[in-house]
Amino acid sequence: LPRPASTAGSGAPLVRKAPNTQVLILGGGVTGIIAARTLAAQGIDFLVVEARDELGGRMRSATFGAPNRRQTVELGANWIHGTQEEGHPANPIYELALKHTLKTVESDAHASIKTYDANGAVDYLDLVHNAMDAYTQFTIAAGARLPENLVDLTARAGYALIGQKPKTLHEIASEYFVFDFTDGQSPEQSSFLASAWGCNFTYNVDQGGFSEEDLLSIDERGFKYLIQAEAAEFLKPSQVHLQTTVATIGYSDSGVSVTLTDGTVLTAEYAICTFSLGVLQNDDVQFHPPLPEWKVEAIHSMIMAPYTKIFLQFPQKFWFDTEFAVYADSERGRYPIWQSLDIDGFLPGSGVIFVTVTGDFSKRIEAMTDAQVQSEVMQVLRAMFPSVAVPEPTAFLFPRWFSDPLYRGSYSTWAPSFVPQHVINLGAPLGNLWFAGEATSEKYFGYLHGAYFEGEAAASQVVRCIKGQQCNPQPPILYARNAFPYNL
Numbered sequence: 499l500p501r502p503a504s505t506a507g508s509g510a511p512l513v514r515k516a517p518n519t520q521v522l523i524l525g526g527g528v529t530g531i532i533a534a535r536t537l538a539a540q541g542i543d544f545l546v547v548e549a550r551d552e553l554g555g556r557m558r559s560a561t562f563g564a565p566n567r568r569q570t571v572e573l574g575a576n577w578i579h580g581t582q583e584e585g586h587p588a589n590p591i592y593e594l595a596l597k598h599t600l601k602t603v604e605s606d607a608h609a610s611i612k613t614y615d616a617n618g619a620v621d622y623l624d625l626v627h628n629a630m631d632a633y634t635q636f637t638i639a640a641g642a643r644l645p646e647n648l649v650d651l652t653a654r655a656g657y658a659l660i661g662q663k664p665k666t667l668h669e670i671a672s673e674y675f676v677f678d679f680t681d682g683q684s685p686e687q688s689s690f691l692a693s694a695w696g697c698n699f700t701y702n703v704d705q706g707g708f709s710e711e712d713l714l715s716i717d718e719r720g721f722k723y724l725i726q727a728e729a730a731e732f733l734k735p736s737q738v739h740l741q742t743t744v745a746t747i748g749y750s751d752s753g754v755s756v757t758l759t760d761g762t763v764l765t766a767e768y769a770i771c772t773f774s775l776g777v778l779q780n781d782d783v784q785f786h787p788p789l790p791e792w793k794v795e796a797i798h799s800m801i802m803a804p805y806t807k808i809f810l811q812f813p814q815k816f817w818f819d820t821e822f823a824v825y826a827d828s829e830r831g832r833y834p835i836w837q838s839l840d841i842d843g844f845l846p847g848s849g850v851i852f853v854t855v856t857g858d859f860s861k862r863i864e865a866m867t868d869a870q871v872q873s874e875v876m877q878v879l880r881a882m883f884p885s886v887a888v889p890e891p892t893a894f895l896f897p898r899w900f901s902d903p904l905y906r907g908s909y910s911t912w913a914p915s916f917v918p919q920h921v922i923n924l925g926a927p928l929g930n931l932w933f934a935g936e937a938t939s940e941k942y943f944g945y946l947h948g949a950y951f952e953g954e955a956a957a958s959q960v961v962r963c964i965k966g967q968q969c970n971p972q973p974p975i976l977y978a979r980n981a982f983p984y985n986l
């Protein structure tokens with residue numbers, strides 16, 4: 499919308515009251531775009547407000563590499579986790595990928611692995627496979643607790659219950675590959691129950707999951723293309739404001755008023771806030787009135803896990819021919835998981851390899867300079883390949899999700915103290931302000947498909963409210979209480 503010139507410089511906030519805009523969608527990631535599509539299908543007017551200069555949110559790609567060897571790499575989401583088995587429901591992200599002819603390749607974290615430690619290549623693949631089997635036992639043990647209504651525990655306690663106590667560096671690195679590399683946090687920090695069902699609801703067809711297949715996007719248009727192409731089918735230019743950052747959100751039972759960082763005020767009957775859990779935790783956006791205690795408790799009882807990929811390009815490939823490599827350091831989680839893009843079927847000849855770090859280690863390195871991180875990474879690579887004269891990389895890229903005020907981390911995971919009441923409260927609306935995002939998904943938190951389903955669900959509820967149909971959001975639970983009191 500054009501900025502009214504008359505009030506410029508007067509000091510008074512500009513009020514852009516978009517005529518007929520009934521719903522403001524705050525954030526243009528998967529949740530926001532699918533919410534917008536749901537409203538568009540019902541003929542409801544809306545406006546998407548997004549701080550960045552493109553849609554996609556945490557589906558974010560970059561062009562990386564030396565000038566004559568540029569490649570598209572995925573800084574954020576890269577996999578479609580679970581596709582479809584015949585006769586079973588499909589992952590909606592997989593359906594979008596098919597619809598928009600996204601180029602993907604099957605990714606095999608179960609078989610295409612090589613193992614290393616500080617002395618170079620050492621074969622402890624049997625331990626990696628043991629860790630995979632242990633995780634299956636872990637999910638079964640967690641599943642058995644649900645019908646009994648047994649309390650949640652840390653994933654570490656869950657592992658102990660199945661007798662799994664990794665001790666050697668190789669065992670610890672193997673556990674990391676299976677656990678932290680997915681959950682983005684350590685077993686000490688994560689929920690036993692939710693880690694298990696998060697896996698089952700996506701991968702286990704018997705539990706309503708999609709399939710065990712993972713696809714990796716290698717599309718040069720970027721993984722984000724699938725959501726941008728979907729948006730292009732229905733989104734009119736007047737229905738989206740890019741490079742528009744929300745500073746405050748005011749809410750009541752009769753409407754929502756959003757103040758942008760330039761002072762402009764947007765008003766609407768309803769709003770759907772899709773900002774990440776990390777943004778909500780970090781007070782990057784202010785709420786008026788301040789969020790009630792039950793909302794604050796829910797927001798801070800979940801974890802926004804940092805998951806960071808560090809990309810390197812070399813003139814020549816000198817590393818493994820598998821897709822993955824696990825590196826066991828004396829410090830758990832120190833540059834442990836390596837992925838090669840320079841393999842057949844992926845991006846052969848690209849010279850690109852990347853390493854992923856998670857959790858507290860990821861936070862630690864975000865505070866360091868690129869040069870310091872590169873030096874640590876190179877130390878590890880040289881330890882993994884002692885007989886190779888490993889050169890300095892020709893390109894290096896290290897995105898900092900945790901310090902980015904638009905994300906403040908990579909994706910949500912459940913802490914053991916995050917109870918069912920909290921997930922209801924995280925998604926519960928405040929007056930006409932609704933909340934949706936991957937984090938509000940009980941079954942699929944953390945995933946793109948979780949974001950998809952939450953955007954669709956929140957917008958469907960808002961449609962019902964607008965149309966005057968029965969629209970009863972689950973009311974918040976003002977006090978999440980213990981079933982059994984402490985006896986102090």
Ligand SMILES: Cc1cc2nc3c(=O)[nH]c(=O)nc-3n(C[C@H](O)[C@H](O)[C@H](O)COP(=O)(O)OP(=O)(O)OC[C@H]3O[C@@H](n4cnc5c(N)ncnc54)[C@H](O)[C@@H]3O)c2cc1C
Binds near residue numbers: 527774783805945
């Ligand atoms: C490194 C990484 C790897 C991942 N890997 C995978 C994977 O392989 N597979 C998978 O399924 N999932 C993966 N995920 C998770 C997945 O990306 C998310 O679950 C999903 O993209 C979340 O979508 P969303 O719309 O809920 O949130 P977001 O994508 O965060 O969308 C929210 C939008 O709000 C905008 N915004 C924030 N603050 C403001 C503001 N103040 N004003 C205006 N706009 C604002 C943001 O720019 C963003 O576009 C990964 C995430 C990361 C970061």
